Amino acid sequence: MSPTLSLTLRIWRQQQPGAPGGFETHRLEQVSADLSLLEALDWLNERLIAAGERPVTFEHDCREGICGSCGFLINGQAHGPQEATSVCQLYLRRFRDGEVLxxxxxxxxxxxxxxxxxxxxxxxxxxxAAGGYCSVNTGQAPEANTLLVGREQAASAFDTASCIGCGACVASCRNASASLFVAAKLAHLGQLPQGQSERQRRALAMTERMAAEGFGSCSNQLECEAVCPKQISADWISWMNRELRR
Ligand code: FES
Structure with a gap:
Protein backbone atom coordinates (compact mmCIF):
# COMPACT_ATOMS: atom_id res chain seq x y z
CA MET A 1 0.00 0.00 0.00
CA SER A 2 1.38 3.41 -0.94
CA PRO A 3 2.07 5.96 1.82
CA THR A 4 -0.42 8.76 2.36
CA LEU A 5 -0.12 12.34 3.52
CA SER A 6 -2.29 15.34 4.30
CA LEU A 7 -1.72 18.74 2.76
CA THR A 8 -3.30 22.17 2.94
CA LEU A 9 -3.67 23.90 -0.41
CA ARG A 10 -4.08 27.67 -0.49
CA ILE A 11 -5.16 28.30 -4.05
CA TRP A 12 -5.54 31.61 -5.85
CA ARG A 13 -9.14 31.91 -7.03
CA GLN A 14 -10.20 34.61 -9.44
CA GLN A 15 -13.32 34.36 -11.56
CA GLN A 16 -12.09 36.52 -14.43
CA PRO A 17 -9.53 39.17 -15.42
CA GLY A 18 -9.99 42.34 -13.41
CA ALA A 19 -12.24 40.67 -10.82
CA PRO A 20 -11.07 40.62 -7.21
CA GLY A 21 -9.14 37.48 -6.35
CA GLY A 22 -8.01 35.80 -3.17
CA PHE A 23 -6.75 32.58 -1.65
CA GLU A 24 -9.11 29.72 -0.91
CA THR A 25 -8.04 26.97 1.48
CA HIS A 26 -8.65 23.28 0.85
CA ARG A 27 -7.50 20.26 2.85
CA LEU A 28 -6.32 17.07 1.23
CA GLU A 29 -6.67 14.38 3.90
CA GLN A 30 -4.71 11.13 3.70
CA VAL A 31 -4.23 11.17 -0.06
CA SER A 32 -1.78 8.85 -1.77
CA ALA A 33 1.74 10.26 -1.92
CA ASP A 34 1.98 8.71 -5.39
CA LEU A 35 -0.54 11.18 -6.80
CA SER A 36 0.91 13.96 -8.90
CA LEU A 37 0.00 17.46 -7.75
CA LEU A 38 -2.20 17.87 -10.85
CA GLU A 39 -3.96 14.60 -10.03
CA ALA A 40 -4.57 15.95 -6.53
CA LEU A 41 -6.13 19.05 -8.12
CA ASP A 42 -8.26 16.76 -10.34
CA TRP A 43 -9.42 14.99 -7.20
CA LEU A 44 -10.18 18.30 -5.51
CA ASN A 45 -12.10 19.47 -8.59
CA GLU A 46 -14.25 16.34 -8.57
CA ARG A 47 -15.19 17.13 -4.99
CA LEU A 48 -15.93 20.79 -5.84
CA ILE A 49 -18.09 19.80 -8.81
CA ALA A 50 -19.98 17.26 -6.70
CA ALA A 51 -20.64 20.03 -4.16
CA GLY A 52 -21.94 22.34 -6.92
CA GLU A 53 -18.92 24.65 -6.71
CA ARG A 54 -16.67 26.00 -9.45
CA PRO A 55 -13.61 23.79 -10.04
CA VAL A 56 -10.11 25.24 -9.96
CA THR A 57 -8.88 26.27 -13.41
CA PHE A 58 -5.34 25.20 -14.26
CA GLU A 59 -3.67 24.32 -17.56
CA HIS A 60 -2.24 20.99 -18.59
CA ASP A 61 -2.02 18.75 -21.62
CA CYS A 62 0.68 16.08 -21.93
CA ARG A 63 1.41 15.70 -18.18
CA GLU A 64 4.76 14.32 -19.29
CA GLY A 65 6.86 17.49 -19.12
CA ILE A 66 7.00 17.99 -22.86
CA CYS A 67 4.24 20.38 -23.98
CA GLY A 68 4.74 23.41 -21.71
CA SER A 69 1.03 23.83 -20.95
CA CYS A 70 1.25 23.49 -17.20
CA GLY A 71 2.79 25.93 -14.78
CA PHE A 72 2.04 27.90 -11.66
CA LEU A 73 3.88 29.04 -8.56
CA ILE A 74 4.13 26.73 -5.57
CA ASN A 75 5.16 28.59 -2.44
CA GLY A 76 6.56 31.30 -4.70
CA GLN A 77 8.64 28.96 -6.86
CA ALA A 78 7.83 28.47 -10.52
CA HIS A 79 6.94 24.78 -11.01
CA GLY A 80 7.66 24.13 -7.32
CA PRO A 81 10.63 22.90 -5.35
CA GLN A 82 11.95 20.08 -7.53
CA GLU A 83 14.75 21.00 -9.90
CA ALA A 84 14.33 20.37 -13.62
CA THR A 85 10.69 19.39 -13.19
CA SER A 86 7.53 20.88 -14.64
CA VAL A 87 4.57 20.99 -12.29
CA CYS A 88 2.84 18.09 -14.07
CA GLN A 89 5.76 15.86 -13.10
CA LEU A 90 5.69 16.84 -9.45
CA TYR A 91 4.41 14.15 -7.07
CA LEU A 92 2.99 14.61 -3.59
CA ARG A 93 5.75 12.44 -2.10
CA ARG A 94 8.01 15.44 -2.72
CA PHE A 95 6.19 17.27 0.11
CA ARG A 96 6.09 16.73 3.89
CA ASP A 97 2.98 15.49 5.67
CA GLY A 98 1.07 18.53 6.95
CA GLU A 99 2.76 20.99 4.58
CA VAL A 100 0.93 24.09 3.35
CA LEU A 101 1.22 24.72 -0.41
CA ALA A 129 6.02 33.78 -34.68
CA ALA A 130 8.00 37.01 -35.24
CA GLY A 131 11.04 35.06 -36.37
CA GLY A 132 11.30 31.55 -35.04
CA TYR A 133 11.17 29.80 -38.37
CA CYS A 134 13.30 29.03 -41.43
CA SER A 135 11.94 29.95 -44.85
CA VAL A 136 12.33 27.09 -47.31
CA ASN A 137 11.35 26.44 -50.87
CA THR A 138 8.57 23.92 -50.79
CA GLY A 139 8.78 20.93 -53.08
CA GLN A 140 10.79 17.78 -52.90
CA ALA A 141 12.68 17.26 -49.65
CA PRO A 142 16.41 17.86 -50.18
CA GLU A 143 18.89 15.02 -49.75
CA ALA A 144 19.70 15.00 -46.01
CA ASN A 145 23.42 14.48 -46.58
CA THR A 146 23.76 17.79 -48.43
CA LEU A 147 23.39 19.60 -45.09
CA LEU A 148 25.90 18.08 -42.73
CA VAL A 149 25.59 19.00 -39.05
CA GLY A 150 28.32 18.08 -36.60
CA ARG A 151 27.42 15.91 -33.63
CA GLU A 152 28.24 18.54 -30.97
CA GLN A 153 26.49 21.24 -32.93
CA ALA A 154 23.38 19.08 -33.31
CA ALA A 155 23.38 18.18 -29.61
CA SER A 156 23.75 21.81 -28.58
CA ALA A 157 20.96 22.90 -30.93
CA PHE A 158 18.80 20.14 -29.52
CA ASP A 159 19.47 21.30 -25.95
CA THR A 160 18.11 24.74 -26.76
CA ALA A 161 15.24 23.25 -28.76
CA SER A 162 14.11 21.47 -25.61
CA CYS A 163 12.59 24.75 -24.32
CA ILE A 164 8.90 23.95 -23.86
CA GLY A 165 7.76 27.59 -23.68
CA CYS A 166 6.09 27.18 -20.29
CA GLY A 167 6.91 30.72 -19.17
CA ALA A 168 8.54 29.77 -15.85
CA CYS A 169 11.54 31.93 -16.79
CA VAL A 170 9.27 34.95 -17.14
CA ALA A 171 7.33 34.22 -13.96
CA SER A 172 10.48 33.89 -11.86
CA CYS A 173 12.26 36.96 -13.24
CA ARG A 174 12.03 40.19 -11.26
CA ASN A 175 11.75 42.03 -14.61
CA ALA A 176 9.38 39.46 -16.14
CA SER A 177 11.89 39.08 -18.94
CA ALA A 178 11.48 36.43 -21.63
CA SER A 179 15.19 36.56 -22.45
CA LEU A 180 15.85 32.88 -21.72
CA PHE A 181 12.93 31.79 -23.89
CA VAL A 182 13.99 34.03 -26.79
CA ALA A 183 17.65 33.10 -26.44
CA ALA A 184 16.77 29.39 -26.54
CA LYS A 185 14.66 29.81 -29.65
CA LEU A 186 17.32 31.91 -31.40
CA ALA A 187 20.12 29.54 -30.45
CA HIS A 188 18.17 26.52 -31.61
CA LEU A 189 17.90 27.78 -35.19
CA GLY A 190 21.06 29.90 -35.14
CA GLN A 191 23.27 26.85 -34.58
CA LEU A 192 21.95 24.93 -37.56
CA PRO A 193 22.77 25.50 -41.23
CA GLN A 194 19.08 25.80 -42.09
CA GLY A 195 18.77 28.80 -39.77
CA GLN A 196 21.65 30.87 -41.13
CA SER A 197 20.02 32.85 -43.94
CA GLU A 198 17.55 34.62 -41.60
CA ARG A 199 19.72 34.62 -38.52
CA GLN A 200 20.27 38.36 -38.08
CA ARG A 201 16.75 39.34 -39.04
CA ARG A 202 15.36 36.70 -36.67
CA ALA A 203 17.33 38.04 -33.68
CA LEU A 204 16.11 41.57 -34.24
CA ALA A 205 12.51 40.59 -34.95
CA MET A 206 12.14 38.37 -31.90
CA THR A 207 13.82 40.70 -29.42
CA GLU A 208 11.83 43.68 -30.70
CA ARG A 209 8.64 41.68 -30.35
CA MET A 210 9.64 40.62 -26.84
CA ALA A 211 9.88 44.28 -25.79
CA ALA A 212 6.64 45.19 -27.58
CA GLU A 213 4.77 42.46 -25.70
CA GLY A 214 5.71 44.01 -22.35
CA PHE A 215 8.44 41.62 -21.24
CA GLY A 216 11.26 43.28 -19.30
CA SER A 217 15.02 43.20 -19.82
CA CYS A 218 17.50 40.75 -18.39
CA SER A 219 19.46 41.99 -15.37
CA ASN A 220 21.43 38.77 -14.82
CA GLN A 221 19.64 37.49 -11.72
CA LEU A 222 19.68 33.98 -13.29
CA GLU A 223 16.49 32.88 -11.56
CA CYS A 224 15.24 31.85 -15.00
CA GLU A 225 17.95 29.23 -15.30
CA ALA A 226 17.25 27.96 -11.77
CA VAL A 227 13.57 27.26 -12.46
CA CYS A 228 13.74 26.12 -16.09
CA PRO A 229 12.33 22.58 -16.18
CA LYS A 230 14.61 21.85 -19.13
CA GLN A 231 17.71 23.35 -17.47
CA ILE A 232 18.45 25.71 -20.32
CA SER A 233 21.57 27.66 -19.47
CA ALA A 234 21.43 31.43 -19.05
CA ASP A 235 24.71 31.51 -21.01
CA TRP A 236 22.45 31.52 -24.06
CA ILE A 237 21.28 35.02 -23.07
CA SER A 238 24.88 36.20 -23.50
CA TRP A 239 24.93 34.38 -26.84
CA MET A 240 21.74 36.25 -27.81
CA ASN A 241 23.27 39.59 -26.87
CA ARG A 242 26.33 38.82 -29.03
CA GLU A 243 23.95 37.91 -31.82
CA LEU A 244 22.26 41.30 -31.50
CA ARG A 245 25.57 43.18 -31.55
CA ARG A 246 26.48 41.44 -34.79
S1 FES B 1 1.31 19.33 -19.03
FE1 FES B 1 2.73 19.24 -20.69
S2 FES B 1 4.58 19.95 -19.78
FE2 FES B 1 3.21 19.85 -18.11
Missing part, protein backbone atom coordinates in the same frame (compact mmCIF):
# COMPACT_ATOMS: atom_id res chain seq x y z
CA UNK A 102 0.38 28.15 -1.77
CA UNK A 103 -0.57 27.87 -5.43
CA UNK A 104 -0.56 31.07 -7.50
CA UNK A 105 -0.66 31.84 -11.21
CA UNK A 106 2.35 33.16 -13.12
CA UNK A 107 2.46 36.89 -12.39
CA UNK A 108 3.75 39.04 -15.25
CA UNK A 109 2.38 41.98 -17.22
CA UNK A 110 2.72 40.06 -20.47
CA UNK A 111 0.76 37.10 -19.01
CA UNK A 112 -2.70 38.46 -18.18
CA UNK A 113 -4.66 36.26 -15.83
CA UNK A 114 -7.54 34.28 -17.33
CA UNK A 115 -8.93 32.44 -14.31
CA UNK A 116 -7.49 31.02 -11.06
CA UNK A 117 -4.11 29.44 -11.95
CA UNK A 118 -4.43 29.99 -15.68
CA UNK A 119 -2.82 32.90 -17.55
CA UNK A 120 -2.69 33.91 -21.20
CA UNK A 121 0.79 33.04 -22.50
CA UNK A 122 0.07 33.82 -26.14
CA UNK A 123 2.63 36.67 -25.99
CA UNK A 124 5.30 33.94 -26.16
CA UNK A 125 3.66 32.55 -29.30
CA UNK A 126 3.73 35.99 -30.91
CA UNK A 127 7.42 36.43 -30.07
CA UNK A 128 8.09 33.01 -31.58
Missing amino acids: VLEPWRARAFPLLQDLSVDRSALDRVW
Whole structure:
Protein backbone atom coordinates (compact mmCIF):
# COMPACT_ATOMS: atom_id res chain seq x y z
CA MET A 1 0.00 0.00 0.00
CA SER A 2 1.38 3.41 -0.94
CA PRO A 3 2.07 5.96 1.82
CA THR A 4 -0.42 8.76 2.36
CA LEU A 5 -0.12 12.34 3.52
CA SER A 6 -2.29 15.34 4.30
CA LEU A 7 -1.72 18.74 2.76
CA THR A 8 -3.30 22.17 2.94
CA LEU A 9 -3.67 23.90 -0.41
CA ARG A 10 -4.08 27.67 -0.49
CA ILE A 11 -5.16 28.30 -4.05
CA TRP A 12 -5.54 31.61 -5.85
CA ARG A 13 -9.14 31.91 -7.03
CA GLN A 14 -10.20 34.61 -9.44
CA GLN A 15 -13.32 34.36 -11.56
CA GLN A 16 -12.09 36.52 -14.43
CA PRO A 17 -9.53 39.17 -15.42
CA GLY A 18 -9.99 42.34 -13.41
CA ALA A 19 -12.24 40.67 -10.82
CA PRO A 20 -11.07 40.62 -7.21
CA GLY A 21 -9.14 37.48 -6.35
CA GLY A 22 -8.01 35.80 -3.17
CA PHE A 23 -6.75 32.58 -1.65
CA GLU A 24 -9.11 29.72 -0.91
CA THR A 25 -8.04 26.97 1.48
CA HIS A 26 -8.65 23.28 0.85
CA ARG A 27 -7.50 20.26 2.85
CA LEU A 28 -6.32 17.07 1.23
CA GLU A 29 -6.67 14.38 3.90
CA GLN A 30 -4.71 11.13 3.70
CA VAL A 31 -4.23 11.17 -0.06
CA SER A 32 -1.78 8.85 -1.77
CA ALA A 33 1.74 10.26 -1.92
CA ASP A 34 1.98 8.71 -5.39
CA LEU A 35 -0.54 11.18 -6.80
CA SER A 36 0.91 13.96 -8.90
CA LEU A 37 0.00 17.46 -7.75
CA LEU A 38 -2.20 17.87 -10.85
CA GLU A 39 -3.96 14.60 -10.03
CA ALA A 40 -4.57 15.95 -6.53
CA LEU A 41 -6.13 19.05 -8.12
CA ASP A 42 -8.26 16.76 -10.34
CA TRP A 43 -9.42 14.99 -7.20
CA LEU A 44 -10.18 18.30 -5.51
CA ASN A 45 -12.10 19.47 -8.59
CA GLU A 46 -14.25 16.34 -8.57
CA ARG A 47 -15.19 17.13 -4.99
CA LEU A 48 -15.93 20.79 -5.84
CA ILE A 49 -18.09 19.80 -8.81
CA ALA A 50 -19.98 17.26 -6.70
CA ALA A 51 -20.64 20.03 -4.16
CA GLY A 52 -21.94 22.34 -6.92
CA GLU A 53 -18.92 24.65 -6.71
CA ARG A 54 -16.67 26.00 -9.45
CA PRO A 55 -13.61 23.79 -10.04
CA VAL A 56 -10.11 25.24 -9.96
CA THR A 57 -8.88 26.27 -13.41
CA PHE A 58 -5.34 25.20 -14.26
CA GLU A 59 -3.67 24.32 -17.56
CA HIS A 60 -2.24 20.99 -18.59
CA ASP A 61 -2.02 18.75 -21.62
CA CYS A 62 0.68 16.08 -21.93
CA ARG A 63 1.41 15.70 -18.18
CA GLU A 64 4.76 14.32 -19.29
CA GLY A 65 6.86 17.49 -19.12
CA ILE A 66 7.00 17.99 -22.86
CA CYS A 67 4.24 20.38 -23.98
CA GLY A 68 4.74 23.41 -21.71
CA SER A 69 1.03 23.83 -20.95
CA CYS A 70 1.25 23.49 -17.20
CA GLY A 71 2.79 25.93 -14.78
CA PHE A 72 2.04 27.90 -11.66
CA LEU A 73 3.88 29.04 -8.56
CA ILE A 74 4.13 26.73 -5.57
CA ASN A 75 5.16 28.59 -2.44
CA GLY A 76 6.56 31.30 -4.70
CA GLN A 77 8.64 28.96 -6.86
CA ALA A 78 7.83 28.47 -10.52
CA HIS A 79 6.94 24.78 -11.01
CA GLY A 80 7.66 24.13 -7.32
CA PRO A 81 10.63 22.90 -5.35
CA GLN A 82 11.95 20.08 -7.53
CA GLU A 83 14.75 21.00 -9.90
CA ALA A 84 14.33 20.37 -13.62
CA THR A 85 10.69 19.39 -13.19
CA SER A 86 7.53 20.88 -14.64
CA VAL A 87 4.57 20.99 -12.29
CA CYS A 88 2.84 18.09 -14.07
CA GLN A 89 5.76 15.86 -13.10
CA LEU A 90 5.69 16.84 -9.45
CA TYR A 91 4.41 14.15 -7.07
CA LEU A 92 2.99 14.61 -3.59
CA ARG A 93 5.75 12.44 -2.10
CA ARG A 94 8.01 15.44 -2.72
CA PHE A 95 6.19 17.27 0.11
CA ARG A 96 6.09 16.73 3.89
CA ASP A 97 2.98 15.49 5.67
CA GLY A 98 1.07 18.53 6.95
CA GLU A 99 2.76 20.99 4.58
CA VAL A 100 0.93 24.09 3.35
CA LEU A 101 1.22 24.72 -0.41
CA VAL A 102 0.38 28.15 -1.77
CA LEU A 103 -0.57 27.87 -5.43
CA GLU A 104 -0.56 31.07 -7.50
CA PRO A 105 -0.66 31.84 -11.21
CA TRP A 106 2.35 33.16 -13.12
CA ARG A 107 2.46 36.89 -12.39
CA ALA A 108 3.75 39.04 -15.25
CA ARG A 109 2.38 41.98 -17.22
CA ALA A 110 2.72 40.06 -20.47
CA PHE A 111 0.76 37.10 -19.01
CA PRO A 112 -2.70 38.46 -18.18
CA LEU A 113 -4.66 36.26 -15.83
CA LEU A 114 -7.54 34.28 -17.33
CA GLN A 115 -8.93 32.44 -14.31
CA ASP A 116 -7.49 31.02 -11.06
CA LEU A 117 -4.11 29.44 -11.95
CA SER A 118 -4.43 29.99 -15.68
CA VAL A 119 -2.82 32.90 -17.55
CA ASP A 120 -2.69 33.91 -21.20
CA ARG A 121 0.79 33.04 -22.50
CA SER A 122 0.07 33.82 -26.14
CA ALA A 123 2.63 36.67 -25.99
CA LEU A 124 5.30 33.94 -26.16
CA ASP A 125 3.66 32.55 -29.30
CA ARG A 126 3.73 35.99 -30.91
CA VAL A 127 7.42 36.43 -30.07
CA TRP A 128 8.09 33.01 -31.58
CA ALA A 129 6.02 33.78 -34.68
CA ALA A 130 8.00 37.01 -35.24
CA GLY A 131 11.04 35.06 -36.37
CA GLY A 132 11.30 31.55 -35.04
CA TYR A 133 11.17 29.80 -38.37
CA CYS A 134 13.30 29.03 -41.43
CA SER A 135 11.94 29.95 -44.85
CA VAL A 136 12.33 27.09 -47.31
CA ASN A 137 11.35 26.44 -50.87
CA THR A 138 8.57 23.92 -50.79
CA GLY A 139 8.78 20.93 -53.08
CA GLN A 140 10.79 17.78 -52.90
CA ALA A 141 12.68 17.26 -49.65
CA PRO A 142 16.41 17.86 -50.18
CA GLU A 143 18.89 15.02 -49.75
CA ALA A 144 19.70 15.00 -46.01
CA ASN A 145 23.42 14.48 -46.58
CA THR A 146 23.76 17.79 -48.43
CA LEU A 147 23.39 19.60 -45.09
CA LEU A 148 25.90 18.08 -42.73
CA VAL A 149 25.59 19.00 -39.05
CA GLY A 150 28.32 18.08 -36.60
CA ARG A 151 27.42 15.91 -33.63
CA GLU A 152 28.24 18.54 -30.97
CA GLN A 153 26.49 21.24 -32.93
CA ALA A 154 23.38 19.08 -33.31
CA ALA A 155 23.38 18.18 -29.61
CA SER A 156 23.75 21.81 -28.58
CA ALA A 157 20.96 22.90 -30.93
CA PHE A 158 18.80 20.14 -29.52
CA ASP A 159 19.47 21.30 -25.95
CA THR A 160 18.11 24.74 -26.76
CA ALA A 161 15.24 23.25 -28.76
CA SER A 162 14.11 21.47 -25.61
CA CYS A 163 12.59 24.75 -24.32
CA ILE A 164 8.90 23.95 -23.86
CA GLY A 165 7.76 27.59 -23.68
CA CYS A 166 6.09 27.18 -20.29
CA GLY A 167 6.91 30.72 -19.17
CA ALA A 168 8.54 29.77 -15.85
CA CYS A 169 11.54 31.93 -16.79
CA VAL A 170 9.27 34.95 -17.14
CA ALA A 171 7.33 34.22 -13.96
CA SER A 172 10.48 33.89 -11.86
CA CYS A 173 12.26 36.96 -13.24
CA ARG A 174 12.03 40.19 -11.26
CA ASN A 175 11.75 42.03 -14.61
CA ALA A 176 9.38 39.46 -16.14
CA SER A 177 11.89 39.08 -18.94
CA ALA A 178 11.48 36.43 -21.63
CA SER A 179 15.19 36.56 -22.45
CA LEU A 180 15.85 32.88 -21.72
CA PHE A 181 12.93 31.79 -23.89
CA VAL A 182 13.99 34.03 -26.79
CA ALA A 183 17.65 33.10 -26.44
CA ALA A 184 16.77 29.39 -26.54
CA LYS A 185 14.66 29.81 -29.65
CA LEU A 186 17.32 31.91 -31.40
CA ALA A 187 20.12 29.54 -30.45
CA HIS A 188 18.17 26.52 -31.61
CA LEU A 189 17.90 27.78 -35.19
CA GLY A 190 21.06 29.90 -35.14
CA GLN A 191 23.27 26.85 -34.58
CA LEU A 192 21.95 24.93 -37.56
CA PRO A 193 22.77 25.50 -41.23
CA GLN A 194 19.08 25.80 -42.09
CA GLY A 195 18.77 28.80 -39.77
CA GLN A 196 21.65 30.87 -41.13
CA SER A 197 20.02 32.85 -43.94
CA GLU A 198 17.55 34.62 -41.60
CA ARG A 199 19.72 34.62 -38.52
CA GLN A 200 20.27 38.36 -38.08
CA ARG A 201 16.75 39.34 -39.04
CA ARG A 202 15.36 36.70 -36.67
CA ALA A 203 17.33 38.04 -33.68
CA LEU A 204 16.11 41.57 -34.24
CA ALA A 205 12.51 40.59 -34.95
CA MET A 206 12.14 38.37 -31.90
CA THR A 207 13.82 40.70 -29.42
CA GLU A 208 11.83 43.68 -30.70
CA ARG A 209 8.64 41.68 -30.35
CA MET A 210 9.64 40.62 -26.84
CA ALA A 211 9.88 44.28 -25.79
CA ALA A 212 6.64 45.19 -27.58
CA GLU A 213 4.77 42.46 -25.70
CA GLY A 214 5.71 44.01 -22.35
CA PHE A 215 8.44 41.62 -21.24
CA GLY A 216 11.26 43.28 -19.30
CA SER A 217 15.02 43.20 -19.82
CA CYS A 218 17.50 40.75 -18.39
CA SER A 219 19.46 41.99 -15.37
CA ASN A 220 21.43 38.77 -14.82
CA GLN A 221 19.64 37.49 -11.72
CA LEU A 222 19.68 33.98 -13.29
CA GLU A 223 16.49 32.88 -11.56
CA CYS A 224 15.24 31.85 -15.00
CA GLU A 225 17.95 29.23 -15.30
CA ALA A 226 17.25 27.96 -11.77
CA VAL A 227 13.57 27.26 -12.46
CA CYS A 228 13.74 26.12 -16.09
CA PRO A 229 12.33 22.58 -16.18
CA LYS A 230 14.61 21.85 -19.13
CA GLN A 231 17.71 23.35 -17.47
CA ILE A 232 18.45 25.71 -20.32
CA SER A 233 21.57 27.66 -19.47
CA ALA A 234 21.43 31.43 -19.05
CA ASP A 235 24.71 31.51 -21.01
CA TRP A 236 22.45 31.52 -24.06
CA ILE A 237 21.28 35.02 -23.07
CA SER A 238 24.88 36.20 -23.50
CA TRP A 239 24.93 34.38 -26.84
CA MET A 240 21.74 36.25 -27.81
CA ASN A 241 23.27 39.59 -26.87
CA ARG A 242 26.33 38.82 -29.03
CA GLU A 243 23.95 37.91 -31.82
CA LEU A 244 22.26 41.30 -31.50
CA ARG A 245 25.57 43.18 -31.55
CA ARG A 246 26.48 41.44 -34.79
S1 FES B 1 1.31 19.33 -19.03
FE1 FES B 1 2.73 19.24 -20.69
S2 FES B 1 4.58 19.95 -19.78
FE2 FES B 1 3.21 19.85 -18.11
